[in-house]
Amino acid sequence: MGKKIVLIILFILPLVVYLFFATGVNKFVNLPTLTKNVNEIPSWNSLSNHKVQLQEKITILGFLGDDVLTEKGNLFNLNQKIYNKNKEFTDFQIVMIAPDGTQDDIKGIIAELGSISDLTGWNFVFTSHDSISNFHKSLKLTETLDPAIGTTNVYIIDKDLNLRGRKGKDLKGEEEYKEGYNTISAADLHNNMSDDVKIILAEYRLALKRNNKRKI
Template sequence: MKKTFVLFVLFALPLLAYLFFASGVNKFAKLPTVTPDIKEIPAWKSLNGEEVKLKDKITILGFPGEAILYNKGNAFNLNQKIYNKNKDFKDFQMIMIAPLGTEDKAKQLLSELGRITDMAGWHFVFAKPEEIQKYYDGLELMGQLDDKYGTSNVYIIDKDLNLRGRKGQNLKGEDEYKEGYNTISAADLHNDMADDVKIILAEYRLALKKNNKRKI
């Protein structure tokens, strides 16, 4: 009994305290689900022939469209504000869905970002424009892809294929809705998205500690 109490103090309490203070930032006790049970990414072409999947990973999902290099500033913002701060979490990844024919642009982007960052957690997959549109429609969002099949927004997908964000009443009783995070805005990434990613990572860290505790 004493051992269990000590383990709780050492592991659970710090995580609960973190969740309490972090939730005070985004005003939700837990990051809400915007769209449940989204579809897994099909077996589309990837840059290195690797299998790219959402399941069992915390994913930042993006749709850069055909103008990958034109909008590379968005990728730089995302890389600096979100990826670099969380890349050491082993189940954290970035997945970008782009049209077939943009492979060389994606390679160039990764090469440029790779000069300052380990890009092992970045993945690109490629599909026909109509396939990308259909997949995006399945996310059931208010936003839309542009005429190049891209958007400046990125989305948080949890390990169980739920798209997470801000939906419903926050702790102040105010209605709030946020389905994606605008990579054009460094402030949006640095503030809202950084806070929300912290919340979801803390959720899984707490779950992992609980599972480990049961095994003792």
């Protein structure tokens, strides 16, 4: 009897645990699409003087608004919780849209961030308030921009210009809809967004492996 209990602990229990976690992972193999075919970024001025685009990139997209300096802490949160963990992925980028006239403030923030992190995958583009508002509307979000034409939320855009997020039942069986991630909340970034970015990156890695096998 004792030997049977030992065998169960050594062989059966680990298998049950594996199947439990495997089931949980499979439930979130794909991150739902919330809006298809969002607008590509036009030829707006960028801080790097290079054209910034969303197509063929996995993008974390944000709208800084006029009060850029008040967003500095949120950018640090995003950098630490999301960017630094995924910056090795070649097609991963962060794009921040800001109104014309905020360039100098953003340069100051970049200087601070750049002293502690490699910001190669960060991009900043600038345009008018009306253009920012119209671009934001193309995402078809439930929220609107604040009076300063910004928001503390950031969004996941996939390589095919689709807004991705959470839609459907969560692990508790409760209905969930999540289109943006609050950069004020380290918990939202560390838990929800970090998990969702992992899912979409894993999705593309799997697709890449499948394509490579087909070529062989």
